[in-house]
Amino acid sequence: MAGAAARLHKLFEGHRLTPTQRRIAHCMVRRADDAPFLSSVELAELAGVSQPSVTRFAVALGFDGYPALRRHLREAPGDGGAEADADATANAYQQAALAEIENLRLLAAQLADPAPVAEAARVLAASRPLPVLGLRAASAQARGFAYFAAKVHPDVRLLDEGGTMLADRIDAAARAGAAALLCFALPRHPREVLDALAQARALGLRVVMVADSAFAPVARPEDLLLPAAVGTGLVFDTACAPMLLGRVLLEAMCDELPQAQARLEEFDARAAERGLFLP
Template sequence: MDTVHDNTERGDAADTGAAPAESASSRLLALFEEHRLTPTQRRIAHCLVRHAGEAPYLSSVEVAQLAGVSQPSVTRFAVALGFDGYPALRARLRTLGLPVRTETEAEVHRNEYVSAVHAEIANLTRLAEQLADPGPVAKAAALLADSRPLVVLGLRTGMAPARGFGYFAAKVLPDVRVLDEGGSLLADRLDQARAAGATGLLCFAMPRYPRELTEALRTAREVGLRIVTIADGPFAPAAALSDAVLVAGVTGQLVFDTCGAPMLLGQVLLQAMCDIAPGRAQARLEEFDRQALERGLFEA
């Protein structure tokens, strides 16, 4: 499974004795990935990765609030990692050389709306840093580019990015099937897509993760589909069922999460798919433009 991790550091270590920046988040991920974690524990691990700068100084109550779990769950998480309790885990985190994020005075006094925008900007900045290595996206694109039809799966919070991707993908691919409703017919539609020749499925897995989504991915694997998942973190349940995982963070500053970075990552993936056969993609775009002109679809 190829994974684009939600790393926040890049570059070489300075001569000041600080821990190498490029390895800080990877060491944090390694600490968690060595263990079999429950869905709740994966949620806590993902929360700590997202708040790496603050993690070594957060109390178990603060971690529980950030992750949306109970305080005893945080304690059980620490024990599952082999520590006597959360204080021992926090002490271990302080040895990893995680970068400490400090807020400017302007950030401290900003309102919740501005805070949400800054959080989304931070997710996009991390995504830009990850895409400095285009290899994982190129590999994911190769898994999907030749699938006819191409299946796009997104349930509940994953519905919007799945529909958006499907709308644009249909302009450059001859058959795109967006599956955005659960229920007993979902497995039937996966079977039908496979019978029609589908070889690849793109999944958008956003929190909270629907159980139906995991079940659908199991069905997709059983019928032989290759799965690429865009998720908010490497610990999403869908990751274990995927051939490739691309990570883009979501923002939880508002009543509902915002998914700007995952949607942008979907567009980047679609671009990489077009780059595999640019002539074919261009021909379909030109045909769409011709038909749009004939039908008078747009004002200008």
């Protein structure tokens, strides 16, 4: 992630933004290099919102108005030093790897406060069953999480396919007693995810979301949102940080599940009996 985008993410962290404000923030991150020079009218047009919404967004961030926000962005220190020079000489593949390293650094800084992950883990560990949603690009993250979570949680239900059956499966999970739903939300965000989450919320499920940013278009203010940036330097996005955040969330869930260690030991014993893995 470029330094300008990283600074914007840091600026937006910790603020409870409305869906409209998250849309503005997401637009600014995508246009990070241009953001300090955009007028409020230009930013409103790019984000597809009204000009007063941009003003309210700046105030929500703690500024007197949009001019103060723009002045803050212009005065922010630029990138420099040997690391920036090294990045400039790297080839496209190296730059993609370096961008993912930066994403992981941002995630490490975010995890300095473990409270959001701990809260999400408590919510998910208590849900019986636990539906795990991830469609299209996010299906791999959901499947990986569900695979490992099933070793310590008694009832994990993977929702990695859309279509007419998705609504039935969410409804079935709620009827079976689910209290929460974990969603991996990555670009490009399928409309089906938005619809599925709306249904889950209407059924009373608490949504925990691992998303590519704090401004994911499928998120709502009441969700427990855990952001982890994706890499965009290659033809297809890379998702090292969301994958790691999913594993961190699993680690925290194990602390909330009293039988987690016993279940793992039981699985290992059965795997050994069956010769499941190579020695």
